[in-house]
Amino acid sequence: MIELKDITVSFGGVKPISGLTVTMGGRIQGLIGPNGAGKTTLLNVLSGFVTPVSGSITLFGENFGPVRAEARLENGITRSFQTPQVAADLTAADNIRVSFDSLGLSRADAHTQLTEVLALTGLTAQAEVMAGALDGYSLRMVEIARCLAAKPRLIMLDEPAAGLAADERARLMTLLKRLPDMGAQVLIIDHDFDLIGDLCDQVAVLDFGKLVASGPTQETLANPKVRAAYLGEDEEDAA
Amino acid sequence: MTATHIQDVTQSGGPTQPGFVKRMWRDNAGTIITLGLLITIVPFLPVYWIRVFTSMMAVAAAAQGVAILHERIGHVSLAGIGMMAVGGWIGLRVAHGLGLPFEINLLVAAIGAGAIGALLGLPGIRHKGLIFALVTLMFAAGLHVVVSSVGFPDGGSGFWGRVSGSQERAFMARPAVAQSDHAYFIYTTLIVTLAFGLTYAILKSSAGRAWAMIRAGDAVAKSAGVNMKAARFKAFFLAGALSGIGGCLMAGSIGQLDGRSFDALQSLLLYGLVIVAGPWSLAAALIAAFLYRVFPALLDSWGVDGDIAMIIFGIALIHAIVNAPRGIAGQLQDLSALISSKFGGAAR
Numbered sequence: 001m002i003e004l005k006d007i008t009v010s011f012g013g014v015k016p017i018s019g020l021t022v023t024m025g026g027r028i029q030g031l032i033g034p035n036g037a038g039k040t041t042l043l044n045v046l047s048g049f050v051t052p053v054s055g056s057i058t059l060f061g062e063n064f065g066p067v068r069a070e071a072r073l074e075n076g077i078t079r080s081f082q083t084p085q086v087a088a089d090l091t092a093a094d095n096i097r098v099s100f101d102s103l104g105l106s107r108a109d110a111h112t113q114l115t116e117v118l119a120l121t122g123l124t125a126q127a128e129v130m131a132g133a134l135d136g137y138s139l140r141m142v143e144i145a146r147c148l149a150a151k152p153r154l155i156m157l158d159e160p161a162a163g164l165a166a167d168e169r170a171r172l173m174t175l176l177k178r179l180p181d182m183g184a185q186v187l188i189i190d191h192d193f194d195l196i197g198d199l200c201d202q203v204a205v206l207d208f209g210k211l212v213a214s215g216p217t218q219e220t221l222a223n224p225k226v227r228a229a230y231l232g233e234d235e236e237d238a239a
Numbered sequence: 240m241t242a243t244h245i246q247d248v249t250q251s252g253g254p255t256q257p258g259f260v261k262r263m264w265r266d267n268a269g270t271i272i273t274l275g276l277l278i279t280i281v282p283f284l285p286v287y288w289i290r291v292f293t294s295m296m297a298v299a300a301a302a303q304g305v306a307i308l309h310e311r312i313g314h315v316s317l318a319g320i321g322m323m324a325v326g327g328w329i330g331l332r333v334a335h336g337l338g339l340p341f342e343i344n345l346l347v348a349a350i351g352a353g354a355i356g357a358l359l360g361l362p363g364i365r366h367k368g369l370i371f372a373l374v375t376l377m378f379a380a381g382l383h384v385v386v387s388s389v390g391f392p393d394g395g396s397g398f399w400g401r402v403s404g405s406q407e408r409a410f411m412a413r414p415a416v417a418q419s420d421h422a423y424f425i426y427t428t429l430i431v432t433l434a435f436g437l438t439y440a441i442l443k444s445s446a447g448r449a450w451a452m453i454r455a456g457d458a459v460a461k462s463a464g465v466n467m468k469a470a471r472f473k474a475f476f477l478a479g480a481l482s483g484i485g486g487c488l489m490a491g492s493i494g495q496l497d498g499r500s501f502d503a504l505q506s507l508l509l510y511g512l513v514i515v516a517g518p519w520s521l522a523a524a525l526i527a528a529f530l531y532r533v534f535p536a537l538l539d540s541w542g543v544d545g546d547i548a549m550i551i552f553g554i555a556l557i558h559a560i561v562n563a564p565r566g567i568a569g570q571l572q573d574l575s576a577l578i579s580s581k582f583g584g585a586a587r
Contacts, residue, residue, distance in 0.1 A: 049458055073464030085459035087451035089519070093256065098452050101445035102464025128256060146463060 001025045002046065002154070002187065007055035009041055009209075016041040017052070017209040024187065026202025027180035030217060031189045033206035034230055039189045040082065042206070043156055046187075047079050048072050060153055073102055076153035078146075080160060084139035088132030092123050092142050095131050099149035113149060121145040121175065137168040144175070148184075155179060156187040161195050173199055193230075197221060205230065263439055269571065270522040274432050281428075282421035291536045293424045293492045296431045297323070298509070299528035300485035303438055304356070304478030305510055306518035306527075311442075311450035312474045314363050315372040319509040321379030322359075322479055324386050324501040326352040326486025331392040331496065332400050334411045341414035341491060345430070348487035349480040356479015357472055364468050379503040386498035393495055410494030427488045434484055435521055438477070446473050508552070515555045517566020526567050530555075 002024040009017040017038040024031070033039050044050040045057065048069030057064045059077060067075060078099075086095050096117060100110035118124045121141040126134060131142055140160060147155045160176070161169045176199060179186050190196055196203055197217060204214040207229040213220050220226060257265065264271065281292045298320075305319040330348035333339060339347075359378055363371045392400030394409025402408050417426035441447055449470040452460035460467060490496050509531055516526035530552065535545035559566050 047458075047462055049461070069461040070464055070466055073462065079462050081459065081462075085456055085462075087448070087455040087459075089454075090448060090451045094448050094451070097445075098448045098463045098465065101448055102466075150464070 001058075001060055001185070002029070003056075003058040004042075004045075005056045005058070007042075007045060007052045007057070009038075009045060009050055010053045015209060017045070017206075020055070020206075020209065020211055022204050022211050022214055024202065024204050024214070026185075026200055026217075028176065028186045028188065028200045028202075030196040030200035030203035031187060031206065032191065032193075032196055032203060032230065033212070036208070037206040038209040039206055040158060041209075043079065043158055043187075043189060046077070046154075046156060070102075073099065073150050076150065077156075078148075078150050078152040078154065079156040080140070080143040080147060080158060082158045082162065084136070084143050086131040086134075086139055086142050086146075088130065090131055091128050092131055092134060092138070092145075093118065093127040095142050096145045096149050099146050103150060113151075117145045117148050120148060120178075122171070136163050137165075137172075140164070140172065148179075152184045154185045154187060156189075158189045159191070160188060161190065161192060169195075193221065259440070259443070262443065263436070267435075267439065267521050269568075269575065270435065270520070270525060273522065273525055274428060274435075278425055278428050281424055286420050288536075289420045289424050290492065291533055293420070293427050294489060295528045295532040296424070296427045297485040297489040297492065298532050299524045300431050300434055300488065301482040302509055302513050302516075302527040302531070303435065303521070303524035304481035304485075305513045306516075306523050307438070307450075307474055307481075308478045309510075309513065310454070310518040311447070312363075312453050312471055313367060314360075314471075314474075315368070315375070315510065316478060317372050317376040317503070317506050317510055318359065318379040318382075319482055319513075320501055320505040321375075321382045321503065322352055322356055322482030323486035323489060324382055324496070324498070325355050325479075326483030327490040327496045328386065328391055328486070329483065330487030330490045331411055334490075335392050335394045335400055335409055341412065344411075345484060345487045345491075348483045350483075352483025352486065353476040353480030356482065357476040359479070360471060360475025363475065364471050376503055376507065379501075379506040383498065383501050383503050386496075386501055388498070390498055391490070391496040408495060411490050413491050413494075423492060427492065430484065430488060434481055435524070438481070439521060441477060446470065450474060508549075511552060511556050515552065515559045515566055517559075517563075517568030517570075519565060520568035520572070522568045522571070523566060 005021050007017055007020040008015060020042070031039055031042065041050060045052055048067060064072070064077070093114060096114055097110060100113065105113065118127050121144055123138065123141050123145060126138055131139065134142065144157070144160070161172055164172060173195070176186055176188070188196065188199060200217045202215065203217045203220045205212040205220060205226045212229050213223045213226050277292065281289055284292070301319045301323045304322065305316050308314045308316045326348040329351040330344045333347045334344045359375065362374050389399050390401055393402050394400070395402040395406065413423055414426055417423040449460070449465045452463050452465050453467065453470060457467065509527065512527040512530045513523055515530065516523035535548040538548055539545040563570055
């Protein structure tokens with residue numbers, strides 16, 4: 001459960017997010033908005049990379065404002081990046097082991113959990129392949145596996161389906177749909193209306209750093225204000 | 240706060256990782272073979288060349304430290320040779336002051352230089368790039384002033400351990416098992432090999448994985464829960480310790496050290512040569528040390544002024560930056576792969 005109250009982010013004179021108050025409680029929660037809406041900035045706020053000038057961040061009932069970015073993983077808050085970010089000179093397995101290192105898991109526990117996470121993400125056969133030699137889909141999976149290795153409460157994915165082929169996208173969606181049953185809330189940022197519509201039970205829509213609408217996915221996506229802000233449709237026509 | 244656990248996903252089997260020795264061979268076959276060849280061939284060379292190669296091995300340890308800082312955590316250290324002076328000073332001081340076995344001196348020098356390296360790295364926790372490079376260069380320059388004016392310990396009393404008056408300067412004793420030049424070369428090479436092995440083990444440990452994430456980007460490292468300060472601190476300590484080992488081995492080779500050998504420009508040169516060599520590879524340290532110590536001596540022996548090496552190094556650095564970002568080590572690896580594929584193709 002993500003609760004943001006009166007969040008304002010300022011970069012010099014620019015405010016990509018201004019007075020944002022929103023609660024995002026979907027099992028698979030979508031976050032959409034046109035370019036420049038403040039989606040990635042919000043993700044960076046939730047990750048601890050960006051400190052808002054005002055407002056409060058409550059995750060699962062706990063105040064995360066003062067929690068350092070490095071400490072979020074051990075608190076079950078994980079994320080992926082728009083472009084997959086992995087250590088190219090480590091194997092896929094070693095990229096995932098970093099999470100176990102951070103959590104201080106024993107070698108035996110780490111091995112057991114690594115086996116599980118590799119199987120879950122379909123990376124078992126590529127475990128010892130250098131990440132620099134993996135294809136785009138596998139890199140996405142390595143990132144997601146690194147998140148899953150932390151047994152997350154919240155896994156935030158920034159455009160996880162970008163650049164994937166249709167079959168890869170289908171496999172990704174199958175995996176993501178399983179995550180809430182494993183105890184993780186999923187927050188997906190994407191431009192893809194179809195993906196959000198298929199995956200998310202709740203969606204929040206941002207535009208110019210402000211909340212346009214939030215609620216059940218189909219209802220929200222049909223909202224005239226959302227269609228006007230996101231698809232450029234005339235608000236009255238959309239209504 | 241505790242994370243809600245993801246329910247178990249029952250799967251049989253697990254990822255099979257090759258054993259450490261197998262991985263070490265796979266990743267460093269060229270380096271291991273080179274070290275083996277050096278140990279086999281160099282002891283049969285004239286004493287002058289044995290000493291040159293002994294010095295090269297000592298510099299290789301320091302070069303490894305420079306390579307780690309550059310390649311693993313993205314910091315430019317221009318104090319590689321300066322940190323050797325630190326290790327040499329500590330080794331000499333402990334040897335003359337306490338008369339301990341050489342191996343203990345070596346260990347103390349490594350730990351002492353590691354600690355000073357970690358302290359020197361403190362600005363590097365917040366500052367990268369030019370600022371940190373300047374900090375290290377100024378440290379090396381300051382150190383050079385100190386060791387040039389005060390000198391290295393040579394059996395005297397007090398903190399500086401300098402002899403005075405007509406008292407004769409003492410030499411640092413070599414290890415009991417390596418009194419001769421050729422035995423000391425083998426000893427030095429084995430110690431450096433051990434240091435490289437330890438470095439490789441660290442690179443494959445949680446510390447090495449943390450460094451790899453830092454190299455991928457601060458944001459990704461933080462999101463993976465990497466303790467950035469601790470990870471960088473470990474890298475600075477390791478780099479300092481490696482230079483300390485190099486400095487102590489150098490002191491053992493000659494018995495005394497001369498402050499004039501630790502000019503800050505030498506640290507700058509070593510950094511440039513590490514880039515030319517290809518710091519991603521453990522072999523880079525050997526290549527850089529060869530260029531630093533053996534190549535100028537070869538030019539001298541051929542009647543060419545050894546200082547010409549500086550011009551060649553400058554051209555090589557430009558070439559490495561523009562055309563060969565993986566350095567000489569990368570080019571050797573590509574050549575090896577080409578030969579392997581040719582022979583493999585012929586075999587088929």
